[in-house]
Amino acid sequence: MFALACYSSGAQLDNKIILGTIDSIDSKILHEKRTVWIYVPNSAQTDIYAKAKYPVVYLLDGDAHFYSVVGMIQQLSTVNGNMICPEMIVVGIPNTDRTRDLTPTHMDVHPMTNDSNFVKTSGGGEAFTSFMEKELMPYIDTAYPTLPYRVLIGHSFGGLMVMNTLINHKDLFNAYIAIDPSMWWDKKSLLAKAGKTLAQQDYTGKTLFLGIANTMNPGMDTVKVKMDTSLATEHIRSILELNTLIQKNKKDSLAYDYKYYSTDSHGSVPLIATYDALHSLFKFYDFTFTMDDYTNFSQKTIAKVEDHFKEVSKHFGFAFPVPESMINQLGGIAMSQKKMEEAEYLLKLNVSNYPTSVNVYDSLGDFYVAKGEKDKAVEAYRKALSIKEWADTRRKLNEILK
Numbered sequence: 001m002f003a004l005a006c007y008s009s010g011a012q013l014d015n016k017i018i019l020g021t022i023d024s025i026d027s028k029i030l031h032e033k034r035t036v037w038i039y040v041p042n043s044a045q046t047d048i049y050a051k052a053k054y055p056v057v058y059l060l061d062g063d064a065h066f067y068s069v070v071g072m073i074q075q076l077s078t079v080n081g082n083m084i085c086p087e088m089i090v091v092g093i094p095n096t097d098r099t100r101d102l103t104p105t106h107m108d109v110h111p112m113t114n115d116s117n118f119v120k121t122s123g124g125g126e127a128f129t130s131f132m133e134k135e136l137m138p139y140i141d142t143a144y145p146t147l148p149y150r151v152l153i154g155h156s157f158g159g160l161m162v163m164n165t166l167i168n169h170k171d172l173f174n175a176y177i178a179i180d181p182s183m184w185w186d187k188k189s190l191l192a193k194a195g196k197t198l199a200q201q202d203y204t205g206k207t208l209f210l211g212i213a214n215t216m217n218p219g220m221d222t223v224k225v226k227m228d229t230s231l232a233t234e235h236i237r238s239i240l241e242l243n244t245l246i247q248k249n250k251k252d253s254l255a256y257d258y259k260y261y262s263t264d265s266h267g268s269v270p271l272i273a274t275y276d277a278l279h280s281l282f283k284f285y286d287f288t289f290t291m292d293d294y295t296n297f298s299q300k301t302i303a304k305v306e307d308h309f310k311e312v313s314k315h316f317g318f319a320f321p322v323p324e325s326m327i328n329q330l331g332g333i334a335m336s337q338k339k340m341e342e343a344e345y346l347l348k349l350n351v352s353n354y355p356t357s358v359n360v361y362d363s364l365g366d367f368y369v370a371k372g373e374k375d376k377a378v379e380a381y382r383k384a385l386s387i388k389e390w391a392d393t394r395r396k397l398n399e400i401l402k
Helices: 062-076 125-143 157-168 185-200 231-249 269-281 291-295 299-316 324-336 340-353 358-371 374-387 391-401
Strands: 011-013 016-018 021-027 032-039 054-060 089-093 146-155 175-179 206-213 254-261
Touching: 021 125, 032 062, 032 125, 054 062, 054 125, 054 157, 062 089, 062 146, 062 269, 089 125, 125 146, 125 157, 146 157, 146 269, 157 175, 157 185, 175 269, 185 231, 206 231, 206 269, 231 254, 254 269, 299 324, 299 340, 324 340, 324 358, 340 358, 358 374, 358 391, 374 391
Parallel strands: 054 089, 054 146, 146 175, 175 206, 206 254
Antiparallel strands: 011 016, 021 032, 032 089
């Protein structure tokens, strides 16, 4: 009865599933053209729903992790009884010179390989951060439907840059996900600064998730490895030290969570750590419908939904109304149970929240048809068509007028 949107995993064009687009920006800071991989939620692709805006995930090593992160966000944000995180735009940043961009300081020789060529361009992290802040973010906010809530995700050197950004440029992002970060870099110089900075700065509204992989030698555990002094374990020792520093020195203003993955290596940990991080960062957003909510739909169910999104708005720091498609779904449930008063309330709430949507007026028209109030249905359908011509709405209007 209702024009419920059923979106595929990506836009379909010429028998291909398109997950995103490749955009680019000419960087005066980095003196090069940088490509970015962009995913915009499928709900933004339809013409019958209101134009929504979305939080933005900035993904370092974007060419390596774009597909998995987009897939997770699609799955975890679906309106199907349980929403773990909101729909979000993903900006994947592929590398041109990874060692240059993702290291905050310069090293002459790599301590584990004694290779000077590998690190000769290192230390460009501050310039890369400036590129994100002054060029990339303003462009994304202009070209795409963004909300002022940003997440930064990085693994390995990318995780090092996540921590550098949190410590030295904390206001650039709202949430930080550092996955097995290379805190050993440059004799742990960033690690040496972390404890003092975390203790002094105000991190109100900031969230950090730290993922730690098992990179220890066989027979070691997280207690024994702390007493080891070999280069082979310096990577995990530096991350465990970071975890201790954060817990000891951070103010209560920083929302912090971490997890050690005993069965995952440095290479396998990004997938599971990102999944857990999204759960952790968006605890305030996580919402589940119980079976009783469905089977005994009432004003109590509606109040539960509205109260939840009032709290979500507080956490985001701006108004975040109940998603249009979610209200549509609830309206359908109310209709199926003959709860006409509740259905009308919900559909009119959608009209109030999303007055530029064809869908909300089309659905309201369907409701009035079901009630036998044809004059109101005609008014609702005409309002929908005044926003945009839509074949299905036109057909339903013509049937009534006949």
